[in-house]
Amino acid sequence: MPAEWAPQGIDTSRPSVARVYDVALGGKDNFAVDRAVAQRLQDGLPEIMSMARVNRATLGRAVRLMAERGVRQFLDLGAGLPSADNTHQVAQRVAAASRVVYVDKDPIVLAHGRALLADDDRTAVITADLRDPETVLGHPEVARLIDFSQPVGVLFVAILHHLHDDEDPKGIVDAYMSAVPSGSHLFVSHFCDFGPLSQELQRRFLELLGTGRFRTSKEITAFFDGYELLPPGVVPNPQWHPDEPPPADLSLAQRMHYAGMARKP
C-alpha cells in the first residue's frame, strides 16, 4: 500500500490527540496509526465516536451564545483540526467582523487550518503550547487580532482533561482570564468522572494516548471560581443550552463531557 501523504514535519508513526479526534469526527486529516487508536478506543466503548460529535455541537452553541452576548473576538485554545462549523464560522454567522485565533500545539492543525483560512484575514492559526500563556498571549497573530481592551471569548473545549493536576490547569485558565477585560467569557467542556465507566475510558486514554485526567463535576465547576457562572451551571453537554429538548435519559456518550460558561465580572 502506498504511504499516506503527510504535511512536512508531521510524525505519522505516533498517534496524536488532534488526529484521533479527527477520526472520531469522521475527518480525513488522520493516519493509519490514529485510526488504529480510535478503533481500540471504540472497541472498548463503541459510543466514543458519537461523543466527539456531541462535544463539537456544544462548542458551536457556546460560540454562538458568546457572539449573541456581544463577544466579537475569540481565543480557541486546543482548537483541533478544522471540522464542520469551526469557531470563526459560527461566530461570523452572528457577527461577520468576529475575529478568532486558533491555538494548538500539534503542527498538523496549522497545516490544514491555513488552507481553510487562506482568504480570511480575521482568523489565524498558531502552533503553540497553551500551557505557556505568556508565549500565546504575546504571539504576533494574537496581537494583530485580539484587542485586550474589549471582551474576549476564551474557549477550552475538550482540552483541560489533557492536563494533569501538576500542570496547574486552573492557574492556566486564570492566566488567560487575567489578560482579558471584564465582560469576557470563559467556556469549558471537559471529560467528566462519574464512576467506573468513565474511569475505564480514562485508563484507555492514558494507555493509548498517554494523556487523560477526567474530573468530577465539582472539579470542573472549580475552573469557574472567580467568575460569574452562567445558567444552567456545569451540566452534561446535551443539557447545556440545547437547541432541542435533551433526552430524559442521557447515553454514555452524552454524559461523557460536562460544560459550563462564565462571565468575567
Ligand SMILES: C[S@@+](CC[C@H](N)C(=O)[O-])C[C@H]1O[C@@H](n2cnc3c(N)ncnc32)[C@H](O)[C@@H]1O
Ligand atoms: C480533543 S481535541 C479538541 C478539539 C476542539 N477543541 C474541540 O473540542 O472540538 C484536543 C486538542 O488539543 C490539542 N492540545 C493538547 N494539548 C495541548 C497543549 N498543551 N497546547 C495546545 N494544544 C493542545 C490537541 O492537539 C488537540 O488538537
